[in-house]
Amino acid sequence: MKIVLDAMGSDEHPAPDVEGAVLAAREYKETIILVGDEARIKAELVKHKTDGLSIEVVHASQAVAMTDKPGTVGRGKPDSSMHVGMRLVKEGGADAFVTMGNTGAALAIATLHVLRRISGVYRPALSAILRLQERSMILLDIGANADCKPEWMAQFALMGSLYAEHALKNNKPRVGLLSNGEEAGKGSALVQETAELLLTGGVNFIGNVEPKEVLKGGVDVAVMDGFSGNVMLKTMEAFGSALFGLIRQELMADSRSKLAGLLAKPAFRRVYRQVDPFEIGGAPLLGVDGVVIIGHGRSNGIAVKNAIRQARNAVNGRIVPAIRQGLSTNAQAAVADGFGEQG
Amino acid sequence: MKIVLDAMGSDEHPAPDVEGAVLAAREYKETIILVGDEARIKAELVKHKTDGLSIEVVHASQAVAMTDKPGTVGRGKPDSSMHVGMRLVKEGGADAFVTMGNTGAALAIATLHVLRRISGVYRPALSAILRLQERSMILLDIGANADCKPEWMAQFALMGSLYAEHALKNNKPRVGLLSNGEEAGKGSALVQETAELLLTGGVNFIGNVEPKEVLKGGVDVAVMDGFSGNVMLKTMEAFGSALFGLIRQELMADSRSKLAGLLAKPAFRRVYRQVDPFEIGGAPLLGVDGVVIIGHGRSNGIAVKNAIRQARNAVNGRIVPAIRQGLSTNAQAAVADGFGEQG
Structure with missing residues (x-):
């Protein structure tokens, strides 16, 4: 190769x-x-x-x-x-x-x-790959298409599902659609129309999911429009780095905390490795x-x-x-x- | 009262x-x-x-x-x-x-x-209030309106700006519009049309912002449609709780880490207080x-x-x-x- x-x-x-x-x-x-x-x-x-x-x-x-x-x-x-x-x-x-x-x-x-x-x-999609509990999942679109149509989203679901199956080796990947609430009938017009398309087959659609479900590893493929996908990914990056910054600051505040920080270094290294985007390295343009x-x-x-x-x-x-x-x-x-x- | x-x-x-x-x-x-x-x-x-x-x-x-x-x-x-x-x-x-x-x-x-x-x-908006570096900011809409129109968003900006000024006591609040990229011309059609309305006055519009800018406290009012606002807020909640869970787990992994965890308790309590939604308690329906x-x-x-x-x-x-x-x-x-x- x-x-x-x-x-x-x-x-x-x-x-x-x-x-x-x-x-x-x-x-x-x-x-x-x-x-x-x-x-x-x-x-x-x-x-x-x-x-x-x-x-x-x-x-x-x-x-x-x-x-x-x-x-x-x-x-x-x-x-x-x-x-x-x-x-x-x-x-x-x-x-x-x-x-x-x-x-x-x-x-x-x-x-x-x-x-x-x-x-x-219809449209290529940018993806991100997250690794949670030893299992990789793919999110798409995370920014190629700020305005999407339902049939594009259905294709993202299919392409992501194929990537999860063939490249990430997830058998029968579970496809979720990012929404503001898990109930059918919730979500934007785009989400509702996309969900209807996904129900008609082609992928293993498990329904609408909220960010919590995605970050728990409840899906193998998370389908989203490029605008909210970008917001979700960048919020994780920004919030993670803000939180680590805050922890670092508070672990420098006094001598007890400094000692704790020193002792906690290996543990933090293990935490960091699990959320470090560099462990994935990159994600496909599908x-x-x-x-x-x-x-x-x-x-x-x-x-x-x-x-x-x-x-x-x-x-x-x-x-x-x-x-x-x-x-x-x-x-x-x-x-x-x-x-x-x-x- | x-x-x-x-x-x-x-x-x-x-x-x-x-x-x-x-x-x-x-x-x-x-x-x-x-x-x-x-x-x-x-x-x-x-x-x-x-x-x-x-x-x-x-x-x-x-x-x-x-x-x-x-x-x-x-x-x-x-x-x-x-x-x-x-x-x-x-x-x-x-x-x-x-x-x-x-x-x-x-x-x-x-x-x-x-x-x-x-x-x-036009439409009431749900808000969230974040407190960063001793300064409160307001995010809206975070879920009342999954599908928004530019003129609704412009009103959210005005209402949020008035709340920031009158209730949060931020003088001349800086209003940012959530987008997937800070350059003018980036963003969904909704973002682009909303930005044009915001430029014509009424609020102190500082431009499009990404989640990073929002979480750094670079704005006092972050305007967003209810769908991506909901995604942003729930991503913070889910990612924060996943990260704290991971830290807790790794600080229990061995005796060195356990000691570190014990010593770090006050520091973590200080961190937690700064990101704890209960410190705010609630946010207005505007x-x-x-x-x-x-x-x-x-x-x-x-x-x-x-x-x-x-x-x-x-x-x-x-x-x-x-x-x-x-x-x-x-x-x-x-x-x-x-x-x-x-x-």
Whole structure:
């Protein structure tokens, strides 16, 4: 298997990206193709032991910045590491593309310019993967589509369910629909119409769920519109970091608390590992015609390695053929809505 | 000032409700009117020292259950403690109504059956109050309206801003609009149209904000539609309790961690106090023609007392006249949309 890694992705690129590539090549014994500024990548690579590892470098003359606008970068930087890397996947030279870079840009370049949608997909969805009690679950959409239609949401449910089954190895994944109250009949008009579509089959729909149910691991797939999904994910990040900040502050307040903090370090490390997004590394952009995994900009080498593991699971699970197959047998495919044809 | 407390509200009613009433009467020297099953209230009251306190009891023959449907309870239980209590406010016999009971029922009974909307209000909004770094902020709508229109959201902003100014004593409150990205032009169609309305004045609009900004205290009023507001609030509750659960578990894992946990108790108590919703006690239902404060069903006596304090602040801040005045000078009033006239 060959996995392309965008070496220009993370906030501190290319150091964490190259480190992650080396770690992944060593642990997974796959070929990692680093795409980006060749000189800078090679200057990083010499800092690592790479004997016997399968690491290739492909040059790209441009790089997408975190501040680049998704709407303009697709045409504006046609030789960016994202373009070059995704083209390798498109043309069969690699199996997956992984980036820690600008999410909106990766979404636009994948969807509109290079990989395009799998035939029949209304809209690709960004996902997040949470790991709770040794079980992985997928949330989608978490931000690609601020305004959704019920039939898009039903497709998110199908794609997420296939990902949970094929890449996360959850048997008969339970699909829940995020709502403000669990009773049928509650929820926005969008939720109510989506729930009706989900009841007609294709996925193992267990009903509407509130955030509590999702965070308890009561579902394997949590379906949501990109606006409230984004709010949910960012609330977790912000609240978690605020809470850890508060705990750190109070454990510094006096000598008794300081001693407690010192003794509690291993316990806190165990807690942190269970909520650390870097343990997952990245999550798939579902619905595009190729495996694309997007991670956090502030990733370290371990997070990059874990994102590459996610890509490997997706490739091994043959997620793209599974979605193509799933769309045709579930009659949920978009016939022709003109989206994405302008790229 | 006379504040009505629904004695049949909390999950464990009437014990926590009566205890909270006694604590409030003692601390704030106001008259508390307990409404509900007179015999049960009196049986509770004798357990407390009430000498010199101004506590009255008004009988109501019915009580709203947590499982009652908001849509039927308004007409179905016309002599519930919520109806009787709100009627006291409506008829001038009291200044505010406080309940720990069924939120949906309180919303329906207030809006459609007893108090009705302040003239010109499109839709009342449920709010939550957070206290961050010694400063209170208000979030609304957190669940009354799953599907919102831009002009309703603009009114939420105005009502929230007036509450922040008059009841929470924030001078020139900063109003933020919850979005998936802070840049203007990001966000759902609803967010974009609402932002345009907010820019035309009436409130101190500082722009779109993400959950991180809200939780940092970067705004005094966070405006959101009831669906994503509900998701945000419930995500905080669920994530906070999951995180505390995880910490508790890991601090029990071995003897070193157990010792740490023991020593850290006061520090954790300080942390908890800062994120404890019971410290706030309750939050206003804004837009109805009377002060209504709604708290958690699982409130204890302290939480009930704090909810009564919130009611007192709202009455002292003259929030209902302030909203009436604000709507007329800001030309944001609903002229006639037929809502709420059927009750």
